[in-house]
Amino acid sequence: MPIPLLDIQGLTFEVDHHSILDRLDLAVQAGHIHALLGANGSGKTTLAYVLMGCEGYRPSAGRVRLGGTELLPLKMHERARLGLTLAWQEPARFEGVTVREYLSLGKPESNPEPALKQVGLDPDRYLTRRLDKALSGGERHRIELASVLSMKPKLAILDEPAAGIDMLSINHIIGIIRALKDAGGSVLLITHQEEVALIADRASQLCAGRIVFSGNPREAVDHFRGRTCVRCDGEVCGYVRP
């Protein structure tokens, strides 16, 4: 097995002595789309925030390496400059900031048009639009993905990238995720949607803060569907809440 791009070992994150991530181990290979499945409350989004270094998400134990570099001592923007980024499930709105500015963050000389075209938005119509409430949820999601595309990250964490996207556009979103891989990047893909998860090279199931299954996406989806507990009571992962 090659050295993984993202290597998580024993990652633990607690709130009020309650483990949200419980000695979690996970490896994402370079060039892979790695789907992360799990019920609501299983810790998927928390894992995304801990990896990105969001405020209030400092783990109590464990180590994380990205491309061999220890990630946890780094500040959020330093992690981003190392090649990690996160697309939020509910992307932020910015009053006054244009789509052009947002897609050119940190590199004002860059051309944001190709990324916008890749997500199916007409640059002539959208580059001067502002990232405010006037955009629909679907438009904002696409612009978020365009922003990730234009950043060309080593690893993009996409938290429910197809949430709020109409059924006809799901294939478009899938195309964008594949484009990230084609551009040489890797994707940690948090999703509830089977058709999205199945495009992954590998998938893992998260349950009560632990990875309880890793395998090919079909097996992972079947494993996830086969579980009967929503708040893990031991049937899936053996974890028993105190």
Added chain:
Amino acid sequence: MSDLEQLMRVLPMVGAEPSILDDTGIAHVVAQGHHILSRRTVPGLRVELEETPGALIGHIVVEAGVAIAQPIHLCFGLTHPTGVQQIAIDVQVQEGAQARVLSHCLFPVAQSAQHRMQAVMTIGPGASLTYTEGHYHGPHGGMQVLPHATIKIGKGARYFSDFSLLSGSVGNLDIDYLVEVEEEGLAELSAKIFGHKTDRITLKESVILRGQRSRSLIKTRVVLEGDASAEITGITEAHAKGARGHVDCMEIVQGRAHASAVPIVKVFHPEAKVTHEAAIGSVDKKELETLMARGLNPEQAVELIVSGILR
């Protein structure tokens, strides 16, 4: 360097170019203290300003049915560290007329100076006035600025105002606008202010929707840092059927700065409606983290968010 040259040298700080003085198609008035340094008018526009020891007093009239193609530039300022500039002006945009006014208030070296504006604006039926006021106060923070205005908006008339004070130090700013809107009239008042150091900002904007189907929007964006403070009051009263008003106030507070926002809405007719939203706080955490996840450091991220809000 003459007073005129000194004022023109800082004109770009508020987004205008000194070349406007040479353009015969652009009306302008430039005044230092109570002295008019340059003026030009265009057909359909009457500018009658009188220099007195205590104030500049006069009228600006856009004649009925006339659309002034180019913005009218009013450059007021002081070129000395101390002094008082008082302006009492009556602006009339007569029936069916249209005009845009760019008011440039320039106090590049002010250390202990005062700028007072008492304006009465009358927008006649079906007329339109866009009034944009930009200030530059230099770095010293010694300015006292008191723009007070009463604006009467006639039937079907439109009034748009945009006040911005974004560069230099504000000093003490006390804005007080009262706007009355008649039937099917429209008033949009926008203010953007960036306060630093010990700046004190008081902004009171009152809109009275008197006529049926009259409409208004008060939009305020204030960013404060250091020890600056702001008190923002947006008042909208709706008195007639179909009147609609909205007050939208956002204040970003950094450092030891503090702010208050007081939206007051009063409705006196069952078929009128006024809404308001007010937010005061630090820079939104999610916005900040989204930008940092794209590689901006915290300072760069705050700068982008603040510049967007004040745009």
